[in-house]
Amino acid sequence: MKIDISNLSVLFDDQIILDDISCHFPEGKFSCLVGENGSGKSTLLRTLTKDIDKFQGSITDLKSSDYSYIPQNIDxxxxxxxxxxxxxxxxxxxxxxxxxxxxxxxxxxxxxxxxxxxxxxxxxxxxxxxxxxxxxxxxxxKKVILMDEPLAAVDLQSRKNFYSILNTVSKENRTLVLVTHDLEIAMEFCEHMVHLHQGAISFEGPPKNF
Ligand SMILES: Nc1ncnc2c1ncn2[C@@H]1O[C@H](COP(=O)(O)OP(=O)(O)OP(=O)(O)O)[C@@H](O)[C@H]1O
Ligand SMILES: [Mg+2]
Structure with missing residues (x-):
């Protein structure tokens, strides 16, 4: 299942958090969503999961039967x-x-x-x-797996191992979106990369072009 996001804007308290962004996460591929703290990565995932339902633009309508979601800082x-x-x-x-x-x-x-x-x-x-x-x-x-930064505080070798596991998971034709700060490892293991900067897309494409 492919995920399309077009002209998505999200505002919190009149502040623009996501500013007219368009991007996609390809079907059956391992995508990484990267960007600095506060750039809007979790907001984007939470819009896809309908935790946030006030937005402008259009996004693929994910039903709860379509995806599993591991949020940031899960208890x-x-x-x-x-x-x-x-x-x-x-x-x-x-x-x-x-x-x-x-x-x-x-x-x-x-x-x-x-x-x-x-x-x-x-x-x-x-x-x-x-x-x-x-x-x-x-x-x-589920066909789609969304994970929000599950790798903080894990040593480098374990992170690399986890990424290669994720790579095999997407080979089962699952659409995988991982939010991460691990630019270098993401570039090594993922197939599609989206970079957010201050609520806007500053890069989308194969990691080798990043
Ligand atoms: N419920 C909310 N109400 C008001 N502002 C919010 C809310 N959630 C997030 N924000 C703001 O939206 C912006 C983007 O937050 P978001 O959590 O999406 O960033 P992020 O890219 O996931 O950052 P991090 O890497 O730190 O997890 C931040 O400025 C944040 O303060
Ligand atoms: Mg976040």
């Missing part, structure tokens, strides 16, 4: 184990308990965190949480 689910969090991702699929256990185990295994299955989510490391959130997002089996 740890309290009292849940890693496996329980991933299982929650399957909430809409009608599968047996046995399959639920099997499939969540396979997802955790895919991201090399199956040994943490029964640990409390709040007690695992940042990098491990990001993988667990991605497993949760994939469990929902």
């Amino acid at each position: 740890d689910p309290e009292f849940l184990s890693v496996q329980e969090v991933v299982k929650l991702g399957f909430y809409q699929s009608k599968i047996s308990d046995q399959d639920l256990n099997l499939q969540s185990h396979q997802l955790l295994k895919r991201f090399d965190i199956e040994h943490l299955e029964s640990r409390r989510f709040s007690e695992i490391s940042m990098g491990q949480k990001q993988r667990a959130w991605l497993a949760f997002a994939l469990a929902q089996d």
